[in-house]
Amino acid sequence: MLAAVNLKETVSAAEWQARCDLAALYRLIAHYRMTDLIDTHISIRVPDEPNHFLINRYGVMFEHMKASDLVKIDHDGQVVAAYDQGKNVNVAGFVIHSAIHHARPDIHCVIHTHTADGMAVSAQAHGLLPLTQHALKFYQCLSYHQYEGIALSLDERERLVQDLGNTKAMILRNHGLLAAGNSVADAFYTIYFLERACQAQIKATSSGSELVYPDAAVCEFTAQQFQAEETPQYLQMVWDAAVSLIAHQQSDYCS
Template sequence: MSSPAVLSAIDTTERKTRNDLAACYRLVARYGMTDLIYNHITARIPGSDHELLINPFGMLYEEITASALIKIDIEGNVLAPGSTSYGVNRAGYVIHSAVHAAREDVQCVIHTHTRAGVAVSCMTDGLLPISQTALRFMGRVGYHDFEGPAIDDGERSRLIAALGRNDVLILRNHGLLTVGRTVAEAFLLMQRLETACQIQVAALAGGPPIFPSRSSQERTAALFNPATGSADVSVSGGLEWEALLRQLDRIDPSYRD
């Protein structure tokens, strides 16, 4: 099916979700957070009964377009195949299905296997409150112990218990996961989390780090928390997302196709 045919058959809400999700894939690639054709970013279509969009398994993130995205139900069954001949990697969808089923507040789930993210996931103390960037996540991170590749449906309940109501889940010896009420929020959280992990790996290479005072840690965390944050601090990703979409449109607007 051609790209125009796919997009002409959908409503405005789904079209916007497709555009945002395709942009998110391109941005994750642009910011160096990909792992060949692996991992997923999923987005719930607002107003639908657990209808989700996911990448075709076999495409690089830099190739993803709005029409290529596959519409699936919560169990990963294909509802609309998109414009390519690729299918869905259902084994890799276990993590995403668990989160979307348990968290009605979540529209978007991003999972990565970056070098810095996996490195921090292997550290005994996990993400350390040693930078302003890391303090964004203070009190908002869950940890899930490694059980092997996440392909077992039985792991879902344990994974969800570890995530709880947090925005971030660090999968021990595996990688990072962020959830957002919008695609923009999920991307902002992942980009900031990845940056915090890179800072931590670099800082620890130079010896024991300096920790901010407990009071400054708490104040900074509160400023970046959506529930308690300041109007002077961006927490939802809206402003950043608008700027990033302008950047993509200047460089290569084909993600909208």
């Protein structure tokens, strides 16, 4: 396996930047406590290589992830570069992420989590409720996928893609959350809001108090407001602010 300094000199500048961005994203997911030991996964499409994407080396904790830990694989789950040989990949991660990257060329980054609140909402028959402003971001633009067991079967990929449709956020029933975006910033913003919406829902529904719901017109209007606000410039500003939280780690994760 090549040392990090040699890897940076071996790959393109675009791939190295993608590796640094993805390593930073793994660490931010850890920062916001959305990890599950060595499980769950995040992927990013390799710039200028539409059939290849980067995913974590299985066994590395998210808070320790480095650019050189990431693995470039194809849609068949094969490691495609000599410099990544010897790095293991989570099979379930490959199944879920390869399905979406292959079917949705507009998707650049995919995040999958197993948080306690995300799993709790995934087990509730009504799914995500329009209880909070955070939840209204996903009003009528959130999909669901029925649980089929641990995602090890390639046959499940087609059903995952069908259920995702043209949305960028999905609740995997009895499992967890999934967020996708056309950039790292977009995907991070989406998983952050989806996770916060689930956290609020579990607290509200467990309180025993009567719940108040906005009317349908307000829900729809708020969802449209979110869509108008989420410009590439705004999402980049959110991402830059989040990355500043781990700026002191940059020399480590970008290595």
